[in-house]
Amino acid sequence: MIRPFCMEDTDAVMDIWLSVNKAAHSFIEESYWTENFQAVEQTFLPRSETYVFEEDGQVRGFVSILPKWFVGALFVSLESQGKGIGTALLEFCKQRYERLSLGVFKENAASVGFYHKCGFDIVLERESDCPPHMEYLMEWVRDGEHRIYPVHPAQQ
Numbered sequence: 491m492i493r494p495f496c497m498e499d500t501d502a503v504m505d506i507w508l509s510v511n512k513a514a515h516s517f518i519e520e521s522y523w524t525e526n527f528q529a530v531e532q533t534f535l536p537r538s539e540t541y542v543f544e545e546d547g548q549v550r551g552f553v554s555i556l557p558k559w560f561v562g563a564l565f566v567s568l569e570s571q572g573k574g575i576g577t578a579l580l581e582f583c584k585q586r587y588e589r590l591s592l593g594v595f596k597e598n599a600a601s602v603g604f605y606h607k608c609g610f611d612i613v614l615e616r617e618s619d620c621p622p623h624m625e626y627l628m629e630w631v632r633d634g635e636h637r638i639y640p641v642h643p644a645q646q
Contacts, residue, residue, distance in 0.1 A: 492582050495540035495552065503542065503565075504531050510565045517597045520603040522621050535555035536560055541576045541582060553579040561592035580608050589631040 495503065507530060511523045538554035543566070551566035561583070566575045584591055594601050596615065605628050614627040 491544050492541050492579065493544060494602060495535070495542050495554075495623070499542050499549050499552075500531065500535065503535070503540070503552050506549065506565045506567045507563065509568055510566065513568055514598055515595065515602065517595075517623065518621055524566055534562065541579065543579055545570075551575040553583060555590075559587045559591060560588055561590050564592070576604065577608060584609075584630065584632070587603060588633070589629060591627060591629045593618065593625045593627055600625060603630075 504527065508523055508527060510521050511518075515523075535554065536554055540552055540554040540563075542549045543551040549567075550570040552563065553561065554563040556562040561580075561585060564576055566573075566579075572636045580590075590610075591613075592610070594605060594606065595618065596602070602612075608630070612626045612630040613629045616625060616627065617623070618625040
């Protein structure tokens with residue numbers, strides 16, 4: 491079941507965020523994720539529209555949308571990956587937004603492939619400023635007309 495995030499979900503969401511980031515981004519020092527844990531928990535989550543996928547009373551994944559339409563986070567617990575949860579969360583968001591945009595590290599080939607499979611296209615390649623690695627800006631648009639934005643949409 492997909493439902494809105496509530497404060498009681500914080501520990502589960504942050505555990506998923508940390509463990510999946512460490513596993514998916516072996517090319518980034520683990521210390522980067524632990525150093526940014528508190529900022530994500532105290533700043534990012536409260537500013538985001540977040541939904542969780544709950545099954546058997548456990549949070550298995552979540553998606554966070556920053557103001558307007560930017561997917562700031564999509565994470566599925568390591569033990570729940572490959573079961574359609576990430577796809578279900580994206581489809582849930584596609585029903586609510588005309589377009590969705592996200593950044594994904596170029597080196598994270600599995601995620602790039604997943605987003606392609608979900609209908610996202612690469613519209614821009616750029617260097618991420620935190621941490622400095624190449625990333626793709628990917629976009630899904632209901633009407634199929636992609637727009638390229640030079641800045642993060644939450645900054646507009």
